[in-house]
Amino acid sequence: MIAPTLLAAVGEVGEGFFQERDSSSLPCQAKPDEVFCFDWARENIDRFGTPTVQHLELVLFSVLLGFAIAFAISLLAHRTAWLRPPLLAATGILYTIPSIAFFFLLLPITGIGRTTAIVVLATYTLQIIYRNTMLGLANVPGPVKDAARGMGLTERQILWRVELPLATPEIVAGLRIATVSTVAIATLAVFIGAGGLGTQMYGSGNLTFPTSIIIAAAIAIGMALLFDVALLTVQRLITPWRRARLG
């Protein structure tokens, strides 16, 4: 059985974090009624820099990888109708695996660190991006495709010049949901030793001293909002026809 070995490995990683946190002496910790300790925040804000960058990288790499895979299987499913139900089921099953379990199951294959985290996070985006891309492609009006074919566009040209541009709003909507949820799930990457904002959330001392959690969570929320607004802006810019109306 590999389970005991795994647990031992994780135990070691976990202890590493906790020790680092425990070693700092904190002035506000003695006062349990205080939810947020500004003094501590001012003195320790530097420690959030590296985790934020790590978190950003985790999200970017995972979503890009997830998008590449989901987009590819969407195109495959678009061309081959019988593949659609099994692909939907497969991505759906992957989506239901509990994240902590997923991390640990991958340990023997990809080891401790960022690779495992990115693989898991990317896997979670597949279902959302795949579903939305397929929805977008299905929403392209039949007569537009009929006209395109009748005018002499090849199937490939119809896909890239007509269907995908028209599916852009749904595809970007999928990316937005995937990105925002990845920002949240990436806080668990700490358990596989991949760093990120989770390092500032999970610690034994944090149970009685929530300041670090609050700061890390605020950064995560801000990051999610920024990604969301950025993607929405990109979508608006690349789909100008959607704002064009009568008059």
Added chain:
Amino acid sequence: MPEAEATSETQSQPGASSVSYEGASKRYGDSASPAVDNLTLEVPAGEICVLVGPSGCGKTTAMRMVNRTVEITEGDVLVGGESVRDRDPARLRREIGYVIQQIGLFPHRTIAENIGAVPQLLGWKKDRTKARTAELLELIGLDPELGERYPAQLSGGQQQRVGVARALAADPLVMLMDEPFGAIDPISRERLQNEFLRLQAQVRKTVLFVTHDIDEAIKMGDRIAIMKEGGRVEQYATPAEILMAPATEFVEDFVGADRALKRLALMRVADIDLWEAPLAHVGQATAEVRAKLAQSDVEVPYPLLVDGERRPLGWLSERDLGAETVPAKPDSPLGPLLDRDDVMRDALADLLQGEAQYAAVVDHEGRIDGVLSVEIISEFLKSPRAKSGELAVERPHGGEPAP
């Protein structure tokens, strides 16, 4: 484009190719009866051939064989003498204009980009595409500024005009039109039909036009193929022949009991002898006008007031004539105003809609040409001329471009 050059050798009309069905069939899967069964039909270059019939008769399937959006399972279709089965479908389609009922403009492309789509596929230079787009916008009577708009910003009628322009962009040899005006309100439809006929008089394309509306078929077609289930052609003839001599009971039923009335769709107002209008000018002595009215051969009971350019202004009433001189403002409004080039059926509809017994007919410049009355039309319908085949279809020869 080597293909275009190759086909241009065999065409009898520059810019258009003949289309021949040679026992063409389409069978879907293992279905017992084919959608189109052994269709043989010859469409001469530069003519409008209307495929008409009840829904499910295979007319659209037959039309789609030409650009291979439906694959022929048996037999062949020749475009300009060349089998479509030997052609690469995409390349073939770029030489064939395609207009569908739902229009199918690209919502994410501007009007100009939509019109320039096929030229772009053919690799035209940007300048050439741009010039062609501007030319077509003018041809269909759209403001060049609309070129920068998106389809959603245009009305349904404008969108369908763009659909036709897009199909014409690369000067196709053949046009396929599948119920192109079917989803448009009746008034705009009539206008679009007239516009298209005027356009066709200039471009002289070979057109395969699908409709389920026999009235539209009679109005648009140089020839009409009346189809029955399985794409069987019951009669293939000019509209006049079909109205005068339906070949089968099916055709007779399909054309309907009001065949005499439908013949009116075959003629223009100018084709019939009009009444002469007693004219009056502003300031003229009414005695003079009354004298003119008293002449025995005048059929119109009231004088028509016209301006210095002989453009009608309105009808004078008894009260107007009671004055010393003709007033500047006539008592009765003009009512419906007809054009010499109006289709007779549309003119009759205008008369009935305006609840008028008669109406003034004007020429291109808006000058009075005569008076058309319900009486003239009903006399005509009773005349042997209406029943004979004399009324060959006359297309509006609007040779000169619209001003």
